[in-house]
Amino acid sequence: MRYDSITEAIGDTPLVRIDPSVHGLRNVDLYAKLEMLNPFGSVKDRAAWHMARPGLPEAVRRGETVVELSSGNTAKALALIAGLHGLPFKSVTNRMRVPEIKDLLLLLGAEIEELPGQSECLDPMLTEDPLTLFHQELTRPGSAHLHTDQYFNARNTQAHAEGTGPEIVADLQGRAPDWFVACVGTAGSSTGVAAVLREHNPDVRVVGLVARKSEFIPGIRNIDEVHEVGLFDPGTYDTIEAVGTDEAIDGMLVLARRCGILAGPTGGAAYTGTVRQLRAVQEELPEPTTAVFIVCDRGESYTGYVRRHRPELFDRPPVKNSVATLTDTEVESAPSITPRAAREWLATARPLVIDLRSPFAYAALHIEGSLNIVDELFGELLRGGLPFGKRQPVLLACPVGDQSARYAALLTRMGHPDARSLAGGIIAWRDAGAPLVRD
Ligand SMILES: Cc1ncc(COP(=O)(O)O)c(C=O)c1O
Known part of the structure; x- marks a missing residue:
């Protein structure tokens, strides 16, 4: 061959x-x-090559950057294809959750832009999500990028x-x-x-x-x-x-x-x-x-x-307190609180507010006085037991209220009497006109 x-x-x-x-x-x-x-x-090699190929001669002539909204295999394939043609590659994503892939992309010379968005992948319904806005910008005629547009490209x-x-x-x-x-x-x-x-x-x-x-x-x-x-x-x-x-x-x-x-x-x-x-x-x-x-x-x-999910496979103690072990019923019955009620609760009971979003999202806008602990890190913390006293009420916040519900359910299972999830997350808090601050 x-x-x-x-x-x-x-x-x-x-x-x-x-x-x-x-x-x-x-x-x-x-x-x-x-x-x-x-x-x-x-599997993304085929798609990346098929999507990029028609635009490459023009991109090379104009010295354009190849851009894709990807945090994984499409980005990896495109970074290599771009390099092969002497072009830079930029990956735009809401959050890179697999550190080995992020490292590999950096090693390949890719530029990575992580936006303070709501979901992992592009969701065009979230019209104010920075990732959606970025996508609109790229798809506008005259954009100086070779944008392969994997979520929409036939x-x-x-x-x-x-x-x-x-x-x-x-x-x-x-x-x-x-x-x-x-x-x-x-x-x-x-x-x-x-x-x-x-x-x-x-x-x-x-x-x-x-x-x-x-x-x-x-x-x-x-x-x-x-x-x-x-x-x-x-x-x-x-x-x-x-x-x-x-x-x-x-x-x-x-x-x-x-x-x-x-x-x-x-x-x-x-x-x-x-x-x-x-x-x-x-x-x-x-x-x-x-x-x-x-x-x-x-x-x-x-x-x-x-290793995060199954440490016992690596000769480490099994995970005791993990959201992965929750049943749907536990998650559905997790204590939650609406943004309006949460504002009152904050003023009276002074709960510890834990914001589970990425540092980028937190830096952009957060509830004043909240503590930023990314969900995975919070998950690690809980493996060792409750990281705060049972008398300390806790309000958990995430983009739309799903992750926070899981952690509220887990804290409840671990015996915490007053851990609540912010219903609808930071988005609902913002939509309710409640105050947010930026760093
Ligand atoms: C590891 C992995 N599995 C499955 C898929 C799904 O492939 P598709 O995007 O064609 O649905 C992807 C896509 O990126 C992937 O990276």
Whole structure:
């Protein structure tokens, strides 16, 4: 295999059979499409290259910066593609939550701009979110950037309709599988592949996987966010299923330890999600049934993520007090307080206000006197027990009130008698006209 450019090595990834003794499903041929073996390391290499390529000659002529709203694999692929063409790359995001990926991007010379936004990925419905405003600025005609626009660019989907999908069909001797399962981030890969598979087999069952409510699996959306993605079309999927962090990690372990596939969390989530889905309908499956899931990227960048959730895998004591162990009922019944009532409570009971947002968001605007402890750091703190006395009332605040509800539920479980979540978060506080200060 001889190439003139590394970009020629994008695509043609292996379709590897998972040994039935591992998945334990009767009459099922299960295959993993190893997108992790693309040269820049992920399923996003195809989309990044397909989106960037048409604009590159002009961008090189004008010395433009390649820009994308991404905190992960798209940014990584684009940083490498930009460098290959002598162009700078800038990644704009609300928060980079995987430190290894942030480090790698910096090592690649990328500029990273973290904005004090509300959600992890672009949500065009949040019209005042700085990330949305930045996106509008980039998409304006005459913008001096090469903006690949992964959440809206049809070439993202097309990369998979022309590459990933046809490769799967070719490797299955011209047939589409009976089941196709993929994690959903921008929805580009699942939409593109599903369209091709349906042309060959209109009955293919397409399962989209997202993270469970308020859980974070790097690279994909959670169940609350998925409908906001520009390329997301509910018609693509027969069903959308949620997967938890623990299931993603368990899947990573099976793929790595039993199959020699060093997958990242979404690959693990896809494996667990596929097996769970097929096991539930096993009795009705025709013989033989063929299923394909996508392994989006590799595991090495996620050791910190796995250690945070499962320290026992690293010979450390298991997590005692963790939001990951909360039930939906616990979260739903977490004590909360409206912004109006919270203002009165602040004046009378003087609760400790803990702002769980990023330092950027906190610096931009916060409740006076509040303490900024980013949610993950707060999670770490709680592992050692309550970091304040039980007589100290606590008000927890986050962008929209979901994370704070989880931590209020956890504090309650840990025996704190008066920990409340600010309902609707800092956004609701601001919308209620309550005062905010900036650093
Ligand atoms: C690790 C990982 N898994 C899954 C996906 C989902 O891919 P898509 O954006 O095509 O939906 C992404 C997207 O960035 C990703 O980075």
